[in-house]
Amino acid sequence: MPKNSDKNSGLNLGFNLKFNELYELDGLAKIDAAFLDFLSEQNSDLTDQLKAGRVNKPDDKVESQILIDAGPHLENFLSKLFGIENQIDGLNECHHALRPFFDFKRTFVxxxxxxxxxxxxxxxxxxxxxxxxxxxxxxxxxxxxxxxxxxxxxxxxxxxxxxxxxxxxxxxxxxxxxxxxxxxxxxxHQGGDLFKMPGKLDFERLVPAEMDLTSEYAVHKLPEQRLHRRAGFKLTDSGKDLKGALSEAHYCIYCHNQGKDSCAKGLLSNPKEEESDFANSPFGVPLTGCPLGVRISEMNILKAQGSALGALAALVIENPMTAGTGHRICNECMKSCVYQKQDPVNIPEIETRILKDVLALPFGFEIYSLLTRWNPLNLARPLPKAPTGFRVLVAGMGPSGYT
Incomplete structure (x- = not known):
């Protein structure tokens, strides 16, 4: 664990903790104990389930429910730990204020x-x-x-x-x-979220191109309204705002409840077989789902419910380097979404919005960083293991290299 500067070592957090303890093994153990005490005061039965799940791995559905139930409590704990209760309340209100929008979209539109x-x-x-x-x-x-x-x-x-x-x-x-x-x-209304129905997937026309026959040959190009100018190497696509990401999270049908969250686990060619192969896309590509096995369905539920920190905690269990994935980077999850004949849930947009919302908070980076080391929703390993003293050489500048 890196040592913190003297400047931060005296910064007090909630629960009688100090800033430097965020980066120390003993300090993380104190944070974990404080969280379990906090959770026990809120919901003793859930605390017992979480502790039992650390000892003996529960089945997938039970584990998923523990994560979903514990996520909002973890958010409350972190808000008190960093003294940002007002900011978290404001972010929650932004989520909840949009709930009537999605109910109206489903029922009326x-x-x-x-x-x-x-x-x-x-x-x-x-x-x-x-x-x-x-x-x-x-x-x-x-x-x-x-x-x-x-x-x-x-x-x-x-x-x-x-x-x-x-x-x-x-x-x-x-x-x-x-x-x-x-x-x-x-x-x-192409840039909005209200007047939209899922589109039917046409694998021969995944890019909505137009044909220009004014020349002696056919020219395929994007519709004019979909074009935008480049600005050197600057990012020109800032991704969806909160309303857009929540629209995708509400579009998800949370397949983990039926054990069919193919976005995370891959789409099977014959789900009834105990050892089925992955199904192939119309292009012959195996639909393996997220290579990290991120708890996508659980993450989407927590985000749709308004628990931004809970959603991030669920996300970083399997993907601590979520800053290097998401929108415009990877979409294996989308390809394997249960919606195979209509537009899939735009999971990368949700993932990126979750991280952006947290990083915009005071101590947002520290919260994200902390959850990559200590994460009580990670029943298999809520705390980091002790250093072994071994060193590892990483060659290349792919995802392993830049982390």
């Missing part, structure tokens, strides 16, 4: 509007005219994807008075159907 407005009916709708009507009814601008929250807020209020607001609800229903069903509607 994807169920009612998609069924009520057929493709033929949508083609006859003037979306811009309805947009102006909604803007008048809302008393608020409704032109950009960031205005989707206004749509949810206003229409949800109308739905509480269905008879009195029947005409307004009909306008909203038709607009949602137009936004879902027509190319113009989808183009207008």
């Amino acid at each position: 994807q169920r009612k509007a998609f069924k009520a407005v057929t493709p033929e009916k949508a083609a006859q709708i003037d979306g811009e005219e309805l947009s102006q009507k909604l803007q008048s009814l809302f008393g608020h601008r409704f032109q950009e994807t960031k205005d989707e929250l206004i749509f949810v807020e206003k229409v949800s209020a109308w739905l509480e008075e269905p008879e009195a607001q029947s005409e307004a609800i009909e306008v909203a229903l038709n607009y949602a159907g137009w936004a879902l069903r027509t190319p113009e509607g989808r183009a207008k």
